[in-house]
Amino acid sequence: MQALRITKPGLAEIAEIDVPVPAQGEVAIDVAYVGYCGSDLTSYRGLNPLVSYPRVPGHEIAGTVAAVGSGVDGLSVGQSVTVIPYFNCGQCKACRGGKPNACANNQTMGVQREGAMTGRVVVPAGKVLPVYGMALRDLALIEPCAVGFHAVRRAAVTNGETVLVLGCGMIGLGIIMGALRAGATVIAADLSPGKLETAKALGAAHVLEGGPGLGDRLRALVPEGPDVVIEAVGAEATFLQAVDLVASTGRVVYVGYAKAPIAYDTKVFLTKELDIRGSRNALPVDFQAVIEWLSAHPGAGDLVVSETVSLEDAPRALEAWHQAPGDFTKVMVKLGGA
Known part of the structure; x- marks a missing residue:
């Protein structure tokens, strides 16, 4: 079968790979849609230190069950499903503590192991989530939104709080949805x-142009600063802005990660008595929360999907995204299972 493969930085091409067969406890999924993720773009750019080449990218998955191995219950051929694409070791401190999303030995599809930008994938049954009543394409939005929902849970956002979201890419939009679900007033930059x-359009109460002058624009809305700032860019400027802009005794959550060390004036951590937290991947509870939200807001997918392309056109779309990242929010690749 055909697959998109990043063979080296700057080169993605269509290749032939073997069709996988499910073993005991595994499920074969005919892939219908896969969303391009920011990690796919960094892999294409040669900036993802976790990737070796060649690599089939893709972990934002919508598909249908094609076959089940022995010992699999609760799943049947033809069911619409998505996949939790993180593979944890089950033995490290994070896994033992009930946080497999932060596994020290994590392997994510399309990053440390082969991804889903192909016709069929096989995964353990425990990684498969059946989804009912949603458009098949939108199942591929569940994983990136879940990363945003997890960040909102890490921030412990409560009803009535004000949340500033720095960065409105797909993860940032997931954060917006998750914060709205928590009852927050959302400001997006x-x-x-x-x-x-x-x-x-998704429901942010205010939107602000980022960059220089953001602080003045924000203070005109919330003079004391927002209760929570969630950073979803991964740039030095926004990392520093987050602690500068958040209210005294507020919370800062980082989802993006900067590619180089950042120098902070750590005095502000103490004088504001800030809570500063990281957020990584997502847990099954986050996936379920997203499914509920997207089911109740069926128009959200049309707002965030910028372009849908065929597998044959996927290399061109990846290069276009590389050249003009600001022009795209979510690029979907439509495969044979659609």
Whole structure:
């Protein structure tokens, strides 16, 4: 079968790979849609230190069950499903503590192991989530939104709080949805007018142009600063802005990660008595929360999907995203299972 394969930085091509067969406890899934993730873009750019080449990318998955191995219960051929694409060791401190999303030995599909940008994948049955009553394409939005929902849970957002979201890419939009679900007033900041329009359409109360002057624009809305700032860019400027802009005794959560060390004035950590937290991947509870939210807001997918392309056109779309990242929020690749 055909697959998209990143063979080296800057080169993605269509290749032939073997069709997998499910073993005991495994499920074969005919892939219908896969969303391009920011990690796929960094792999294409040669900036993902976790990736070796060649690599089939893709871990935002929508598909249908094609076959089940022996010992699998609760799943049947033809069911619409998505996949929890993180593979944890089950033995490290994070796994033992009930946080497999932060596994020290984690392997994510499309990053440390082969991904889903192909016709069929086989995964353990425990990684498969059946989804009912949603458009098949939108199942591929569940995983990236779940990363945002997890960040909101890490921030312990409560009803009535104000949340500033720095960055309105797909993860940032997931954060917006998760914060709205928690009852927060959301302020979204980004450099892209188009992404701010999407954030507003999803329910952000205010949208602000990022960059220099953001602090003044924000203080005009919330003079004491927001209760929570969630950073979803992964840039030095926004890492520093997060602690500068958050209210005294507020919480900062980082989802993006900067590619180089950052120098902080650590005095502000103490004078504001801040809670500063990281957020990684997502847990099954986050996936289920997203499924509930997207089921109740069926128009959200149309707001965030920028383009849908065929597998044959996927290399071109990846290069276009590389050249103009601000022009795209979510690129979907449609495969044979659609």
